[in-house]
Amino acid sequence: MKIIVGYGSCGIAAGANKVFDALELGIEEQKLKADLQIAGCNGMCYLEPIVDVIDNDGNKQTYVKVTPERINEILNDVKDTDLKITEEELLERSNQFRIVTEKCGTINPEDINEYIEIGGYKAIEKCIAEMTQEEVIEEMKISGLRGRGGAGFPTWFKWNAALQSKATPKYMVCNADEGDPGAFMDRSVLEGDPHNLIEGMMIGAYAIGAEEGIVYVRAEYPLAIIRLQNAIEQARQKGLLGKNLFNSNFSFDLRIKAGAGAFVCGEETALIASLEGERGMPRLKPPFPAQKGYWDQPTNINNVETFANIPWIILNGGNKYSELGTEKSKGSKVFALTGKVKNGGLVEVPMGMPIKDIIFGLGGGILEDKEFKAVQMGGPSGGCIPSDLIETTVDYESLAKTGAIMGSGGMVVMDETTCMVDMARFFLDFTRNESCGKCIHCRIGTKRMLEILTRITEGDGKDGDIELLEDLAVQIKDGSLCGLGQTAPNPVLSTIRYFREEYERHIYDKKCPSKQCASLLTYEITDNCIGCGVCKRKCPVEAISGEKKTIHILDQATCIKCGKCYDACKFDAITVD
Amino acid sequence: MKCCGGNNSVLKVQFKDDDIDLTALDATLEKYKSTKGSLITILQKAQEIYGYLPLSVLNYVAQNTGVKPAKVYGVATFYTQFRLEPVGENLIMLCQGTACHVNGAKGIEEAITEELNIKDGQTTEDNLFTLNNVACLGCCSLSPVMMINGETYGHLTPKKTVEILRNLKKNDLDTKEA
Numbered sequence: 001m002k003i004i005v006g007y008g009s010c011g012i013a014a015g016a017n018k019v020f021d022a023l024e025l026g027i028e029e030q031k032l033k034a035d036l037q038i039a040g041c042n043g044m045c046y047l048e049p050i051v052d053v054i055d056n057d058g059n060k061q062t063y064v065k066v067t068p069e070r071i072n073e074i075l076n077d078v079k080d081t082d083l084k085i086t087e088e089e090l091l092e093r094s095n096q097f098r099i100v101t102e103k104c105g106t107i108n109p110e111d112i113n114e115y116i117e118i119g120g121y122k123a124i125e126k127c128i129a130e131m132t133q134e135e136v137i138e139e140m141k142i143s144g145l146r147g148r149g150g151a152g153f154p155t156w157f158k159w160n161a162a163l164q165s166k167a168t169p170k171y172m173v174c175n176a177d178e179g180d181p182g183a184f185m186d187r188s189v190l191e192g193d194p195h196n197l198i199e200g201m202m203i204g205a206y207a208i209g210a211e212e213g214i215v216y217v218r219a220e221y222p223l224a225i226i227r228l229q230n231a232i233e234q235a236r237q238k239g240l241l242g243k244n245l246f247n248s249n250f251s252f253d254l255r256i257k258a259g260a261g262a263f264v265c266g267e268e269t270a271l272i273a274s275l276e277g278e279r280g281m282p283r284l285k286p287p288f289p290a291q292k293g294y295w296d297q298p299t300n301i302n303n304v305e306t307f308a309n310i311p312w313i314i315l316n317g318g319n320k321y322s323e324l325g326t327e328k329s330k331g332s333k334v335f336a337l338t339g340k341v342k343n344g345g346l347v348e349v350p351m352g353m354p355i356k357d358i359i360f361g362l363g364g365g366i367l368e369d370k371e372f373k374a375v376q377m378g379g380p381s382g383g384c385i386p387s388d389l390i391e392t393t394v395d396y397e398s399l400a401k402t403g404a405i406m407g408s409g410g411m412v413v414m415d416e417t418t419c420m421v422d423m424a425r426f427f428l429d430f431t432r433n434e435s436c437g438k439c440i441h442c443r444i445g446t447k448r449m450l451e452i453l454t455r456i457t458e459g460d461g462k463d464g465d466i467e468l469l470e471d472l473a474v475q476i477k478d479g480s481l482c483g484l485g486q487t488a489p490n491p492v493l494s495t496i497r498y499f500r501e502e503y504e505r506h507i508y509d510k511k512c513p514s515k516q517c518a519s520l521l522t523y524e525i526t527d528n529c530i531g532c533g534v535c536k537r538k539c540p541v542e543a544i545s546g547e548k549k550t551i552h553i554l555d556q557a558t559c560i561k562c563g564k565c566y567d568a569c570k571f572d573a574i575t576v577d
Numbered sequence: 578m579k580c581c582g583g584n585n586s587v588l589k590v591q592f593k594d595d596d597i598d599l600t601a602l603d604a605t606l607e608k609y610k611s612t613k614g615s616l617i618t619i620l621q622k623a624q625e626i627y628g629y630l631p632l633s634v635l636n637y638v639a640q641n642t643g644v645k646p647a648k649v650y651g652v653a654t655f656y657t658q659f660r661l662e663p664v665g666e667n668l669i670m671l672c673q674g675t676a677c678h679v680n681g682a683k684g685i686e687e688a689i690t691e692e693l694n695i696k697d698g699q700t701t702e703d704n705l706f707t708l709n710n711v712a713c714l715g716c717c718s719l720s721p722v723m724m725i726n727g728e729t730y731g732h733l734t735p736k737k738t739v740e741i742l743r744n745l746k747k748n749d750l751d752t753k754e755a
Contacts, residue, residue: 009714009715009716009729010715010716010718010719012729013716013719013722013729013730013731014719014731045716045717045718045719046718048718178715179712179713180713181673181674181675181676181712181713182674182675182676182713182717183713184713184715184716184717187715219621219658220711220712220713220714220715221715222727257617257618258618258621259656259658260617260620260621260656260657260658260659261656261657261658261712262655262656262657263712274617275614276613276614277613277614277615277616277617277618277652278616278648278652279651279652279655280655280656295613295614336717338675338676338679338717338718338720339675339676339679339680339717339720340679340680344676344717344718344720345718376675379675410675412675412676412679413679414679418679423678423679426675426678427675430712436655
């Protein structure tokens with residue numbers, strides 16, 4: 001019997017470590033013959049901690065939302081436990097097309113043998129034995145694979161540019177600085193299937209002629225760094241990294257560089273500066289990294305998800321890959337489905353799937369069945385897609401038309417209680433913080449935009465503010481060197497485009513329709529009040545007065561709109577508007 | 578020169594860096610100083626050793642690597658991972674990612690601020706807690722989330738947050754008494 005615990009960061013946060021320990025103890029106490037193992041995240045974060053039991057005949061039973069107290073139901077194979085989930089339901093819930101996340105959650109990421117057993121490192125072997133550098137790049141061209149980090153630049157084109165650069169040494173860099181707050185597919189690959197990334201990088205390195213690879217990983221992902229380091233060491237021991245691989249003259253080795261926390265380092269030239277130990281500030285292109293990158297040598301940078309597609313493409317052929325998706329957006333894409341959605345987690349779907357099918361199909365709909373308002377895509381560089389555009393399909397072109405972007409694949413679902421002005425303010429606060437400061441428009445412009453948005457949410461919005469925001473947005477886009485500044489105004493522009501009325505309500509009526517902007521709320525006590533006095537006791541500024549068993553009175557002039565009375569009242573006697 | 582901490586005497590007051598054993602960093606410096614481009618790695622190791630980056634350590638790194646002090650300071654202040662001030666025994670990393678924001682991270686921050694009387698970046702007087710807002714911990718499906726000493730707490734509510742903090746405080750008292 002084999003017992004596998006989903007052991008990614010998300011699983012551990014949900015308590016997988018405690019479940020694992022309890023299982024270990026239980027197996028020992030009951031003297032069971034069971035092989036206890038770990039796996040990465042299978043994407044169904046909302047069901048974690050997840051435990052798979054595979055019996056000696058190879059039959060699998062999955063248990064979800066397991067707690068340490070209930071592990072005996074697993075170990076003793078209790079028939080009717082609600083922890084069980086049937087194979088059919090599991091399939092239905094994960095009705096996805098998996099390439100990147102195919103092995104996440106099924107193999108042990110800390111054991112290279114499991115990866116090799118299911119055909120791992122066969123793709124690089126095939127490249128070395130049967131394909132020239134040009135043929136590998138041609139295969140990428142046929143596949144139509146585009147960069148999954150945000151901009152969607154064709155992968156073959158970058159590789160070809162790096163191949164054409166004659167200077168040596170060349171470098172193959174993986175951007176694992178997943179900075180978009182709300183996206184975590186790269187973390188999942190690093191934690192769940194690190195060898196897939198290594199193999200993808202090897203193929204890229206073979207194609208462009210690089211012998212050294214660097215993975216730039218976010219420092220906020222400690223488990224990912226440990227798993228990847230372990231994977232690199234195991235690959236070295238097996239002779240899969242190092243000199244003269246597969247008895248050829250191709251040599252390649254890999255090292256990790258931990259980032260130190262800067263969103264702007266997702267930009268190629270800033271990432272290179274950071275690799276060189278400098279402040280991560282972008283520079284003007286050209287020269288492009290393919291000509292002059294790391295230490296002025298030809299350098300190719302792709303993101304984790306892009307690399308994770310590559311072994312599959314080599315083994316199954318570019319044609320097979322290009323069968324998936326739309327005319328210009330090929331293959332599959334992983335989305336991080338979060339926010340006000342029932343089934344939060346990772347989903348991998350073919351390009352061209354309608355957003356509606358992702359949120360209401362795989363995502364199970366909106367939390368508490370509230371009304372869907374918008375979905376934010378592309379994080380701080382992206383925009384919102386409102387409910388009437390929910391049929392939009394996920395491909396680079398369709399998303400761009402709405403004013404959002406594919407980005408790295410963060411999909412934050414919002415319901416009627418999310419204030420769009422507050423959302424815009426949230427993202428501007430982020431980009432203002434993360435602006436490296438090199439370009440004046442980005443450095444000061446984002447600060448000014450934030451100030452305007454803050455005053456709108458605090459009830460000090462003025463006539464002309466919307467136009468001022470739009471004007472500033474254009475200038476910041478034009479006056480910034482890198483993608484951070486060029487896209488920073490997007491969340492504001494897109495919310496103004498679809499939710500202008502909400503801005504106007506804030507500015508002219510001093511009201512927040514979603515009841516999120518505290519300064520704009522008015523609390524009132526209604527006739528439902530029975531005079532219990534709870535609100536009076538909870539009020540931190542003594543704004544509520546009244547005798548026991550009489551209707552209390554709230555003094556608006558003293559009220560600081562903290563909402564404590566509203567939360568405390570058990571008789572629905574306090575309204576908020 | 579008064580900008581950017583150019584006034585050294587002010588900085589000395591700002592950075593509590595008495596009694597720092599600089600030799601603890603020697604092995605790291607020896608290992609990395611001949612590899613170009615290792616400044617960030619050295620600073621990361623230094624922070625692992627001291628818990629933060631005291632000014633004297635920044636100076637020591639500059640002296641031993643040949644990198645100008647201004648540049649060392651520049652790099653140390655550019656990246657959010659680096660702290661120039663010591664942190665409390667429990668470092669609260671409160672996630673401010675998009676998913677957490679949508680699911681009420683603001684309310685969690687208010688609860689922490691009210692309970693501990695500290696704001697983002699500050700440490701409690703008893704040196705027990707430091708609050709740091711972070712961009713995203715990548716556990717979006719459990720939002721709102723915070724991480725304390727490597728342990729992640731998900732699906733937070735203001736009430737639950739206060740309970741967690743009080744438990745930590747109690748555990749700390751118990752261990753100290755024992």
